[in-house]
């Protein structure tokens with residue numbers, strides 16, 4: 116019997132023993148296509164030789180030095196390369212060990228920024244329903260996933276939530292996409308005015324919503340309006356690109372497709388591609404300067420921040436993405452994946468919506484595509500899809516609670532950036548079979 120407190124105590128997990136390319140192998144010799152990169156993590160697939168070599172080299176040089184005493188060449192190189200690759204407006208990096216840590220740091224950085232500027236009356240965080248920002252208490256409080264929050268509510272800091280931009284469910288009959296986007300973006304302004312026009316610290320959003328709703332991009336114009344509202348009231352815009360960032364949607368940062376620049380960006384999953392635990396906050400000069408000309412000190416820190424092994428992994432992963440031109444493959448294979456999903460599912464009685472960008476695609480499962488009604492959550496259709504897919508040697512990332520934290524099911528696809536056209540075909544074939552089998556069982 117396992118001595119690990121696993122995520123799900125009664126789950127019978129296969130033992131992963133190896134991986135190569137987009138595949139993972141278990142102890143019985145079974146092969147799985149990793150079409151979700153775990154949870155949109157493994158952007159280069161598994162055992163990439165360049166990343167392994169970089170990790171071996173760093174390990175031989177130096178595994179760890181505390182950031183209270185030293186900086187390291189490898190962490191400095193990672194920061195230089197992240198800034199060089201980012202669009203204008205992103206000038207500095209704060210390195211941590213994962214997505215939740217990045218979001219915690221971003222929230223505290225935003226608050227301290229206003230303290231440094233003498234606006235310490237600013238205290239409110241506004242985020243969106245049906246979002247996920249991590250499982251530590253601050254990040255969990257910012258998140259809008261009711262199921263994840265419910266039992267911990269007494270421990271959560273006060274936060275405020277507005278509607279997500281989720282056109283499939285939220286757009287009214289007869290309302291244009293653009294009008295819909297303006298309407299839900301304007302909820303931010305209403306909330307700021309309700310809380311006090313100079314009392315809000317930041318608005319937090321995933322640029323493309325990940326696990327909670329299944330690869331939901333905003334409609335055209337939404338983030339432009341959000342940026343305008345933030346600017347009108349001096350509110351910082353924090354984008355959580357932990358899942359959708361670092362090339363996943365076809366541009367290095369997902370916000371590049373929204374033609375805006377955020378103030379703080381959290382990145383993590385695709386940054387190190389799973390080769391080491393690593394995350395980061397990217398920030399502009401304005402935030403940095405407030406610290407530099409103020410206390411000179413960000414009152415935060417973790418033992419393993421800017422860890423040399425994590426920096427080596429992230430640097431190597433990002434080098435491969437850049438030097439092999441993998442963002443082009445994300446765009447091309449993303450279009451093919453979308454095309455194949457449309458072919459296989461656009462007339463499927465249990466598929467209501469197919470959405471996403473690049474190699475970040477979501478399928479919303481419904482009981483009736485006509486009235487968009489979901490399956491009874493008690494049927495756990497998403498759990499059945501995951502089981503049927505695993506049985507067919509396919510990893511996808513299905514979740515429930517798509518609509519409101521309880522109702523709805525979706526499947527998230529996030530294959531590695533190295534995926535080929537032939538592999539896309541196999542993924543969609545196996546997924547189609549898994550969905551059919553799971554749905555047949557759920558209606559039986």
Ligand SMILES: *Cc1c(COP(=O)(O)O)cnc(C)c1O
Pocket residue numbers: 212213214215216218247248249250321325326355356357358359383384
């Ligand atoms: C996964 C995720 C997080 C949390 O990252 P961890 O590394 O699991 O702590 C935060 N935000 C988003 C959008 C995520 O998908």
